[in-house]
Amino acid sequence: MANVEMTRKEREKLMHKDAILNASVRLFSDKGFHNVSMQDIAEESEFAVGTLYNFFQSKEQLFTELMNNCADKIYNTLWPILESNLRQDEKLRTFVRAYAKFAEDNIEFIRLYISEYGTLTLILPHDGHAEKIKAVIDAKISDIIKSGIKNNIFRPVDTEIITLALLSTIRSFIFESSKEFNKAKVEQGLKKIEQLFVDTLLIPENRSNG
Amino acid sequence: MANVEMTRKEREKLMHKDAILNASVRLFSDKGFHNVSMQDIAEESEFAVGTLYNFFQSKEQLFTELMNNCADKIYNTLWPILESNLRQDEKLRTFVRAYAKFAEDNIEFIRLYISEYGTLTLILPHDGHAEKIKAVIDAKISDIIKSGIKNNIFRPVDTEIITLALLSTIRSFIFESSKEFNKAKVEQGLKKIEQLFVDTLLIPENRSNG
DNA sequence: TCATATTATGAATTATCGTTCATATAAAGT
DNA sequence: ACTTTATATGAACGATAATTCATAATATGA
Numbered sequence: 001m002a003n004v005e006m007t008r009k010e011r012e013k014l015m016h017k018d019a020i021l022n023a024s025v026r027l028f029s030d031k032g033f034h035n036v037s038m039q040d041i042a043e044e045s046e047f048a049v050g051t052l053y054n055f056f057q058s059k060e061q062l063f064t065e066l067m068n069n070c071a072d073k074i075y076n077t078l079w080p081i082l083e084s085n086l087r088q089d090e091k092l093r094t095f096v097r098a099y100a101k102f103a104e105d106n107i108e109f110i111r112l113y114i115s116e117y118g119t120l121t122l123i124l125p126h127d128g129h130a131e132k133i134k135a136v137i138d139a140k141i142s143d144i145i146k147s148g149i150k151n152n153i154f155r156p157v158d159t160e161i162i163t164l165a166l167l168s169t170i171r172s173f174i175f176e177s178s179k180e181f182n183k184a185k186v187e188q189g190l191k192k193i194e195q196l197f198v199d200t201l202l203i204p205e206n207r208s209n210g
Numbered sequence: 211m212a213n214v215e216m217t218r219k220e221r222e223k224l225m226h227k228d229a230i231l232n233a234s235v236r237l238f239s240d241k242g243f244h245n246v247s248m249q250d251i252a253e254e255s256e257f258a259v260g261t262l263y264n265f266f267q268s269k270e271q272l273f274t275e276l277m278n279n280c281a282d283k284i285y286n287t288l289w290p291i292l293e294s295n296l297r298q299d300e301k302l303r304t305f306v307r308a309y310a311k312f313a314e315d316n317i318e319f320i321r322l323y324i325s326e327y328g329t330l331t332l333i334l335p336h337d338g339h340a341e342k343i344k345a346v347i348d349a350k351i352s353d354i355i356k357s358g359i360k361n362n363i364f365r366p367v368d369t370e371i372i373t374l375a376l377l378s379t380i381r382s383f384i385f386e387s388s389k390e391f392n393k394a395k396v397e398q399g400l401k402k403i404e405q406l407f408v409d410t411l412l413i414p415e416n417r418s419n420g
Numbered sequence: 421t422c423a424t425a426t427t428a429t430g431a432a433t434t435a436t437c438g439t440t441c442a443t444a445t446a447a448a449g450t
Numbered sequence: 451a452c453t454t455t456a457t458a459t460g461a462a463c464g465a466t467a468a469t470t471c472a473t474a475a476t477a478t479g480a
Contacts, residue, residue, distance in 0.1 A: 009447085009456085016457095032334075034244040037437055048459040050440080059438065161402045164386070165379040172378035173371075192371045200410050219426085219477085226427095247467055258429040260470080269468065 017055045020045045024066055029112040033063055033124050060125035070106075070113045071130035075137070077102050082140045088148030089206070092198050095141070096170065100190040103174045104183055111178040114171045138167060145201070154201040166197050227265045230255045234276055239322040243273055243334050270335035280316075280323045281340035285347070287312050292350045298358030299416070302408050305351070306380065310400040313384045314393055321388040324381045348377060355411070364411040376407050 006014070023045035027036040038059055042049045056062040081094050103110050116124055142163040148154035170193060177186045216224070233255035237246040248269055252259045266272040291304050313320050326334055352373040358364035380403060387396045 013457090038439080039437075042460095049438090050460065051458050053439070054457070157406065158402045161379075161383075161399065161406055164382055165375060165403070165406060168378045168382035169371075169375040172374055176374070189371065192368045193375070196367065196371055196375060223427090248469080249467075252430095259468090260430065261428050263469070264427070 016047070020047065020052060020055055020062070021066055021069065024062060025070075025108045025112060028063065028066070029108040029115070032115075063125055064127055064129075067113070067116065067126060068129045070109045071133040073106065073109065074102065074113065075133045078137060079140075082137070082144065088144050088151065088153055089198050089202055091144055092141075092166075092201075093194050096190050096194040096197075099170055099174070100187055103178070103186060104181075107178055107181050110174060114175045114178075138163060141167065148201065152203065153206050155203050157201065162197070162201070166193075169193055169197075226257070230257065230262060230265055230272070231276055231279065234272060235280075235318050235322060238273065238276070239318040239325070242325075273335050274337055274339075277323070277326065277336060278339045280319045281343040283316065283319065284312065284323065285343045288347060289350075292347070292354065298354050298361065298363055299408050299412055301354055302351075302376075302411075303404050306400050306404040306407075309380055309384070310397055313388070313396060314391075317388055317391050320384060324385045324388075348373060351377065358411065362413065363416050365413050367411065372407070372411070376403075379403055379407075 020041065024036075024041050027040055027044055038049050038052055041062075042052060045052075052062070056065065078095060078098055081098055082091060084091065084094075086094060113130070116130075142159050145154060145157075145159050145162060149156050149159070170190070173189050173193060174186070177189065230251065234246075234251050237250055237254055248259050248262055251272075252262060255262075262272070266275065288305060288308055291308055292301060294301065294304075296304060323340070326340075352369050355364060355367075355369050355372060359366050359369070380400070383399055383403060384396070387399065
């Protein structure tokens with residue numbers, strides 16, 4: 001972040017750590033935690049195995065840090081939108097679009113995040129940070145829908161279920177798309193998800209596009 | 211299946227194999243493939259490690275067979291509904307309800323199935339059978355929606371997206387529920403999913419309940 | 421009852437992988 | 451140039467876990 005204050009050495013050290021994390025995300029996102037060895041990460045990042053342990057206490061630590069970075073990145077991208085002053089329907093639309101943009105720029109990251117936290121959770125090393133962030137975002141979406149209903153913008157649907165539906169659909173769609181990423185297709189698909197959910201939610205008098 | 215034709219020995223052998231598979235599903239569904247050892251399975255099933263290898267070539271074989279059984283069970287439950295003569299909207303409603311019932315009776319099975327095939331796929335040993343079944347069901351749901359649109363029962367929505375949305379919502383909901391299963395809650399939730407999707411799809415003149 | 425065939429056993433083997441650490445390399449300071 | 455400090459290296463270690471196999475137990479049928 002504030003890398004003006006740093007010496008060249010410190011900056012290089014950060015770069016190295018970053019290189020290791022980048023190599024890791026590539027490998028983990030397509031093989032999964034248990035099918036990637038520290039050897040593999042060492043080769044991919046062009047460091048020696050021992051060097052990895054200068055940066056991370058253990059393989060689990062490395063993985064946890066990776067997931068937490070990922071969760072934070074997602075949080076920093078999406079939270080401002082959810083906290084903005086947009087009307088509830090526009091908030092949801094913007095949220096979906098931002099998800100698409102984020103996915104485009106961070107496909108391995110998001111693939112890993114969705115595959116690990118989409119369903120699984122119990123199995124891999126984690127300290128709960130990423131799950132907390134997921135829960136916070138889920139709750140916020142739920143709030144937005146509730147408040148949209150209160151303001152007579154949305155129809156009075158079951159909030160829990162539509163939140164689950166919206167988020168699981170976005171996540172599944174992006175996960176499917178990530179197998180062979182195609183920018184145009186993803187944008188088109190997410191626009192359709194936006195239409196499906198937001199237009200379904202809107203009470204007719206608020207609809208402007210069809 | 212046709213265990214009338216079998217000797218007692220053959221029947222017992224099948225029972226043993228079944229006991230091993232049942233022990234495995236319990237363990238895999240709450241620890242995941244890589245966190246369950248053949249030792250663990252041996253203890254849980256009350257056989258020796260070596261005995262497991264009289265029934266299965268390898269741990270991967272065992273897992274693959276388990277997943278394939280699971281997929282077949284789901285297929286046999288759901289396919290008849292999708293092929294029935296019900297009107298398209300009733301087909302979807304029945305499908306959702308059958309999913310709930312199936313989940314109730316086979317919670318470990320379905321938890322394993324969804325967690326492995328909900329998102330992940332690449333990471334675990336598999337021969338593609340379970341994926342094929344998933345694809346076949348997905349395609350069939352898509353067809354039903356298309357045909358509902360053709361018959362003016364459903365609104366002309368984007369078929370791909372609504373299929374993805376419906377199935378990913380069902381799967382996420384059941385997976386979430388499986389963490390602490392509660393029959394009433396699951397039935398209630400799936401009824402809401404049914405309402406959300408099927409009622410959204412129906413063109414107003416076909417609606418009977420609200 | 422005894423010989424044969426079937427099935428079960430679990431200690432031993434083998435392989436993999438996370439982790440450590442003595443050593444090498446390179447940078448910084450004097 | 452020489453000392454000190456920081457960083458990188460990868461062979462060696464130890465633990466875990468899949469798999470094998472010689473042996474034991476059990477069932478079958480003559």
